[in-house]
Amino acid sequence: MTTTPNAPLTQDDFLAFHQDLEGQPAADVISRAVMNNGVNAASQDPQAQTRLNRTFSVEVPTGAVTNQKQSGRCWEFSLLNTLRHQFATTHKVKDFELSQNYLFFWDKVERANMFYQHIIETADRPADDREVTFYLKMAGGDGGQWAMAAALVQKYGVVPSYAMPETYNTEHTSAFATTLALKMRRDAVVLRDMVAQQATGADLAAERHAMVSEVYRMAAYSFGEPPTSFDLEYTDDDKKTHREPGLTPQNFFKDQFDVDLDDYVVVTNSPDKPLNKLYRLASQENIVGGKQIQFLNVDMEVLKKTAIQQLQDGETIWFGNDVLQQMSREQGFLDANLYRKAELFGIDLTLSKAKRFEYHEAEVTHAMTLTGVNLVDGQPNRWKVENSWGEKNGEKGYFVMTDDWMDQFVYEVVVHKKYLTDAQQAILKDKPIELAPWDALE
Numbered sequence: 001m002t003t004t005p006n007a008p009l010t011q012d013d014f015l016a017f018h019q020d021l022e023g024q025p026a027a028d029v030i031s032r033a034v035m036n037n038g039v040n041a042a043s044q045d046p047q048a049q050t051r052l053n054r055t056f057s058v059e060v061p062t063g064a065v066t067n068q069k070q071s072g073r074c075w076e077f078s079l080l081n082t083l084r085h086q087f088a089t090t091h092k093v094k095d096f097e098l099s100q101n102y103l104f105f106w107d108k109v110e111r112a113n114m115f116y117q118h119i120i121e122t123a124d125r126p127a128d129d130r131e132v133t134f135y136l137k138m139a140g141g142d143g144g145q146w147a148m149a150a151a152l153v154q155k156y157g158v159v160p161s162y163a164m165p166e167t168y169n170t171e172h173t174s175a176f177a178t179t180l181a182l183k184m185r186r187d188a189v190v191l192r193d194m195v196a197q198q199a200t201g202a203d204l205a206a207e208r209h210a211m212v213s214e215v216y217r218m219a220a221y222s223f224g225e226p227p228t229s230f231d232l233e234y235t236d237d238d239k240k241t242h243r244e245p246g247l248t249p250q251n252f253f254k255d256q257f258d259v260d261l262d263d264y265v266v267v268t269n270s271p272d273k274p275l276n277k278l279y280r281l282a283s284q285e286n287i288v289g290g291k292q293i294q295f296l297n298v299d300m301e302v303l304k305k306t307a308i309q310q311l312q313d314g315e316t317i318w319f320g321n322d323v324l325q326q327m328s329r330e331q332g333f334l335d336a337n338l339y340r341k342a343e344l345f346g347i348d349l350t351l352s353k354a355k356r357f358e359y360h361e362a363e364v365t366h367a368m369t370l371t372g373v374n375l376v377d378g379q380p381n382r383w384k385v386e387n388s389w390g391e392k393n394g395e396k397g398y399f400v401m402t403d404d405w406m407d408q409f410v411y412e413v414v415v416h417k418k419y420l421t422d423a424q425q426a427i428l429k430d431k432p433i434e435l436a437p438w439d440a441l442e
Helices: 011-022 027-037 039-043 074-091 100-121 130-138 146-156 174-196 201-223 249-256 300-312 341-345 353-358 403-409 422-427
Strands: 230-235 241-247 264-268 277-280 294-297 317-321 366-376 379-386 398-402 410-416
Touching: 027 039, 039 341, 074 100, 074 146, 074 249, 074 317, 074 366, 100 130, 100 146, 100 174, 100 201, 130 174, 146 249, 146 264, 174 201, 230 249, 241 249, 264 300, 300 317, 300 366, 300 403, 300 410, 379 403, 398 403, 403 410
Parallel strands: 264 294
Antiparallel strands: 230 241, 264 410, 277 294, 317 366, 317 410, 366 379, 379 398
C-alpha cells in the first residue's frame, strides 16, 4: 500500500497559495461580489429564468399547496397530495385536504414498536456496532419513504384534515422529536440489559408493550388522539353540500379512493448499483409485517418515461430528490446550472451521479409531487413541481424544475406498475437485494 508522507503546511506553502490567489483573473472583483452578496447570489445564472419558464404542455389540474412547516413530514405530505388530487377530481371539490397529523401520529407509534424490535434483535452486538448505531441515530426522527406512508394508509386509512387538524407540535416537531429520541434510547438501554440478563421472551414482550404505550401517550398529548370515526362533510365546486356520517378512516379510504397502493412501485435511478434489479431497505420499514420498502433500479430514461406517461393520464406523482442542491426557495427554481459555483471559484466540482452516491454527496433529502411536464418534440425540458412549503415559496408554492436537474438530483418516482414493460414487471417478483441501513437511498 502506497502512503503519503506527512506534509505539514509551512510559510512557504502559504506564500505559494497567496501568489496563486493573486494570479487569478479578476480576483478582487470576485472577492467583492462573493463577500457582499454571498456565494449563491454571486454565482446565480441570470439565464435561469428563461430556462424555467412556467409553461407546461402536460399539466394535471391542482389547487392550493399544503405546508409542512417546521417538520420533516414531506414524505407523508406528498403521498396525501396525490390522494387528495384524485379525490378532488372524482368528487369535484377543489383544495380538499387530508390530515397529515393522523398519519404522523400512527407513524410515531408504529416506528417506536419497530425500533424496539430492532434493538432486541441486535442486543447481542456492541452499542457501537454500525447497524445498532444507525437505529439509535434515527430514533425519534420525522423523515421517511413513500412505502412507509403507504403502509400507514393501508393499515389505518385516512381522514379529512378537519377530523384531526394540525397542532403546534405537528408543525414544530423538534421538541417532541428530541424528547422521543431520548426516551427511545433510554428504552434501548433497558431492553439490551434485559437481553444480557437472559430475560424471557414474555418479559421482553411485556416491557416492549409498556414502552409503546408510553409513546402512544406522548403522541396523544402532543398531537391529539386519532378519531375512530368522523362525518365526511364538504361543498363541491358546484356549491352542492355533501355529508356522510359515521365513516371510519379505513372505510373512507376504501370507499372514496379508487386506488390500490400495492399497484404502485418506487422506480429508482441509483447508478452506483446494478440496474434492472429489485432492492429492499428493511431497516427503515415502520410497521411490523407492513409494506416493504422496495426500489426497482432502472435507467433514468425509464424513470422519466413512466413519469411522463402517468402525468399524461392525469395522475400526479410522488418523487424523492435532493432539494438542497441547486435550488432557489424564494423563486421556486430547481436547475442543475442555477449556481455556477465552479466558475465562480475557478475549481472543478464535477461528480457523476454514481460517484455522488458512492461518496455520500447524493442524498434523498425531500419528497415533492410532480404535477406537469413540458415536452418539446416528445422530450421533456422542464417539470412542474408541487411542494409542501406553503404559498410563499416559488409561484404560490409551485416550483419549476429543469430536465437536467431531474437527471442529476431526482432519485425515485412512484408510478403505477402498468407503465412498466413486462420484463420490468417480472423483476418485481424477484427476491429483493437487501440494502445496508446506511445506503444513500435511506
